[in-house]
Amino acid sequence: MKFNYKLNFLIFSAFAISSIVLPNKVNSNINITVEESHSKQTSPSLNYLKKIPKNDYIIGAGDQLNIVISKDYPELTRTEVVDGEGTIYLNKLNRIFVEGLTISELNKLLNDAFDKYIKFPSPEVKVLKYRPISIFIDGEVDSPGLYTLDGAISVPYENSSKEENILSPSTNDINPGLNKFEFLADNNTKDLDLNKIETTTSSIYFPTIFDGIRQAGGFTAFSNISEIEVIRKNNLTNGGGYLKTTLNFENLMKNGDNSQNIRIYDEDTILVKKNNIPNSELLSKAIKSNINPRFINVNVLGRVKKPGYLSLSKSSTLNDAIRMAGGPQIIKGKIVFIRYKNDGTIDKRNFKYSKNSRRGSLRNPFLNNNDLIFIDENFFTVSAAVINSVTSPFTGLLSTYGLIKAVED
Template sequence: MKRVKTICRQIFAASVTALVCSPVFLAKAETSVSYPTSVAALGNKTILKDKSQSSYIVGPGDVLFIEMIDIPELSGFFKVGLDGSIYLPRLRAVKVDGLTINGLVQLLVSNYKRFVKDPEMYIFIAEYRPIRIYVGGEVNRPGYYTLKGNTLGSISADGGQINRTTTLGDINPQAMTGKDISDAVQTSISVFPTVFDAIRVGQGITPYSDLSKVQVTRKRPVEEGGGRKRTQVDFLTLITDGDESQNLRLFDGDYVEVKKSNVVLREQLLNASQTNLSPQFFRVFVSGRVESPGAITLPQGSSLNKALLAASPKLLRGKVEFVRFTKGGEVDRRLFTFKPSAAVSDYRNPLLMPGDIVRVKDSIFTSSMEIIKEVSSPFVGVYSLYQLIDKAF
């Protein structure tokens, strides 16, 4: 009897060893730990390894890679349609608009339990849709803008255009594991639209922009009850101290608002002018008694006196009229005597903004000289003609 028990123990131990060392078991064990996935559902557990993707709200235009572990027939790339749905094997149309990746994993795992026992799923964003945001507040050009943020491309030096370097057609989901596809996608780009890009497409800041108070309003996902949430960042520290934590990544539907200061923030404007946050140059219009009337191109941070000197290097006299049309439909109009020594941001030497109008009026002296010139010019012409004839004969 003892010998029979010993033989049974040996047979059991050999069976367990064969099972553990079998390719199927090793593949299962390897699958459950080897994916650097953004969101993966393994059995009944959901593992979050990349919060930036797990909190991303899915919407029309996104391309998702969904892998059902060990079931390639249920795996592949799926694009979210205009109605916010994806078309999946067995499940057909599934509404995913407004869900995070985490919420989508939970939904699909629950639905696939009708067809698969203990489904193990891996999902990540293979291609991000363009995002449409609103940039408002104290920027030069408020409005809606569309920014591209795509993991299958690279953003060019000007920060606006995305050049594609990889396409979905280059990736074969049947020949690659989820980890291989994730690595191929994630190594192609790691740049997404940020607050910096939003202010930049809004054509930069004004002398009154308060970059220490930039507000971002964002949609909440469906599983959190919807609605919106809001936060405020000190964007100025990005420029002065290089604090990247204040340069938030933007998502579709975000609203970026730059608060307005009651006073001119010249120091901030000069700091920003040393970056590509705002256009390097802008144009104002100078007219009246100057040598070169018309549009004048000036560097950021220029004042009224600099514009006048650019339009008329010679000594100026007389009254100067300054006109600025504000965003609220009001007109800032000033009339003062030109003073070359006026400090920057002084009432008589304001920092200029794109579209400002400067007009140099005639003084009493110059007006008198013009009248004398007009009256005397016929006599001067006749006298010159007389001298010419007299010398000829």
């Protein structure tokens, strides 16, 4: 018995020790693997330089192109603006059609076209000025529709010369809540000469999905920011037609992760899907991230103490607006809520006021810009008004009669 007891004890001890030691060995192996993998990722090969994007920029009317056919033939170098018909003029080739081509596609075609005129052509096409881009934004944004943005923005450096700073204020004057795109648009710097600034005093900023949605007034409480659909024109090499992808802005709103915030191109369509349940936290995050404006204007009328237009936080609800208007009067009727919806229809609701209604509910919705809130009369106030309008002529007569009677006495 003693022997069996000792044997069992030894077996149990060995099992316990192995249970503790083995996981430590596995974890150390995992850590080594992660470190080795990380070291490989930080040492890219020469093939990395060949990662030209398949969805390259597509040339269109209004783009200014610098075209170098060969460094051995500088007389062939031209700077041309693509005209309204999508054409440019080049020496030897005269008028050619370039609209709808990517930079890579145009380089290849020019190489083939000049091969019969010069030896060893090596075309290099560069966009000096990008045309304005037109995008369509639909779905759960404040103001869906067609918007035009600058194709590229020149962002001045702080150490530029005094003469150039006349057009480009110091970055110390920039509101940290504004992104570069908004700052330049608000300060009328759209006409800065990109040729002059690009290599000396500025960097180039390209508008992104964030800028497009911001231009449309930002998200609503029902926006599904994990499903933002983007439809884009495909290039000719890849078969033409259109491409479609779905972006997730969750990490952008929470952590500032810009990996999903891709550049937008001309003729892009952005569709923000809708959630069935309002997200009470989304508007607050949207305001903090500067994709939504901080304030909206609503009109509160009827039986409130301070009727009129109010400027409220974007995350405000109907009850917040009524409180800001001084609160409802003691004797009040139902609330009439009117909103012009994104699809052109009108959302009209009639309900009884309840100060305890849940935020975002049917009786206490999150507000949009230009919403109308009217607190109606009730039975007693209407009755009093009717009695007053009916008896007011007689009140005047009785007062006059009483005055005459007093004089006679």
